[in-house]
Amino acid sequence: xxxxxxxxxxxxxxxxxxxxxxxxxxxxxxxxxxxxxxxxxxxxxxxxxxxxxxxxxxxxxxxxxxxxxxxxxxxxxxxxxxxxxxxxxxxxxxxxxxxxxxxxxxxxxxxxxxxxxxxxxxxxxxxxxxxxxxxxxxxxxxxxxxxxxxxxxxxxxxxxxxxxxxxxxxxxxxxxxxxxxxxxxxxxxxxxxxxxxxxxxxxxxxxxxxxxxxxxxxxxxxxxxxxxxxxxxxxxxxxxxxxxxxxxxxxxxxxxxxxxxxxxxxxxxxxxxxxxxxxxxxxxxxxxxxxxxxxxxxxxxxxxxxxxxxxxxxxxxxxxxxxxxxxxxxxxxxxxxxxxxxxxxxxxxxx
Numbered sequence: 001x002x003x004x005x006x007x008x009x010x011x012x013x014x015x016x017x018x019x020x021x022x023x024x025x026x027x028x029x030x031x032x033x034x035x036x037x038x039x040x041x042x043x044x045x046x047x048x049x050x051x052x053x054x055x056x057x058x059x060x061x062x063x064x065x066x067x068x069x070x071x072x073x074x075x076x077x078x079x080x081x082x083x084x085x086x087x088x089x090x091x092x093x094x095x096x097x098x099x100x101x102x103x104x105x106x107x108x109x110x111x112x113x114x115x116x117x118x119x120x121x122x123x124x125x126x127x128x129x130x131x132x133x134x135x136x137x138x139x140x141x142x143x144x145x146x147x148x149x150x151x152x153x154x155x156x157x158x159x160x161x162x163x164x165x166x167x168x169x170x171x172x173x174x175x176x177x178x179x180x181x182x183x184x185x186x187x188x189x190x191x192x193x194x195x196x197x198x199x200x201x202x203x204x205x206x207x208x209x210x211x212x213x214x215x216x217x218x219x220x221x222x223x224x225x226x227x228x229x230x231x232x233x234x235x236x237x238x239x240x241x242x243x244x245x246x247x248x249x250x251x252x253x254x255x256x257x258x259x260x261x262x263x264x265x266x267x268x269x270x271x272x273x274x275x276x277x278x279x280x281x282x283x284x285x286x287x288x289x290x291x292x293x294x295x296x297x298x299x300x301x302x303x304x305x306x307x308x309x310x311x312x313x314x315x316x317x318x319x320x321x322x323x324x325x326x327x328x329x330x331x332x333x334x335x336x337x338x339x340x341x342x343x344x345x346x347x348x349x350x351x
Contacts, residue, residue: 060246066093067239094239110256110260113263115142117216122208124208133251136195136198139193140192144188229244229260230243
């Protein structure tokens, strides 16, 4: 016979060990508090320096309205006859126009027009900032940007006599610039002239003595700005498209976005003019063909009438009426003459 004794379970408390761990942690913190405070100060200092000297990013926004016949707009040609002929062309779909606004060809034309392949930075003590248009004292024109097949960096410095020196190449070659003259360096043809829109601040804060010139290949510049562009419809039911472009220079972002919209509108006008011209040419051609066909049919009808001796019934009826009228007139005249003769005959017999 076995005697099974069931002992109650023994529970051990972990509170003393947890308390010891917390005390140990607090002791370590208190022992290393100078390092913790120094780390916090360093982190805050780094964050402040980053916000102070990092190049800011700007956003430029714009909106355009699209005529969409599915949402209340019309086509290029709102003539119902042309719609019946299927010549007016459908209205613009918002999704299609978004794809056009994001197209490579459209952005490439913007990059070429505004020379966005050239990034000019004003060199500072700790950082350099992008400048554009009236923020730069010179105007640089590049005649053959297609020759740029890899990124190029030059620098230009202001001399004491007011002239500019261009430094380029691996050996930092120097070229004193003559304003208005065309130069060719490694196949790249360019010109520099004074910028009449540049105005120095009274405190001379924007008088920079050195600028960095970054030339990028067209393809790279187009890809960069395409990535920086965001095109979205305002809502699912609206025909308004919102555009947003980010850039390191606010003026350049606004200029690029305005150029994008202007070129888009210009292309839309050219497309509309081309569709209208083609439609008018088509209609003119069709009218000429129809006129020729009608003349052919009229000739065939005349020949059919002539060969089958078929006359024009309305014309013959009118001719008959005219002849009947003449007969009536002649009959009346003859009746009058007959009455006179009868009266004369009676008088003669009586006398």
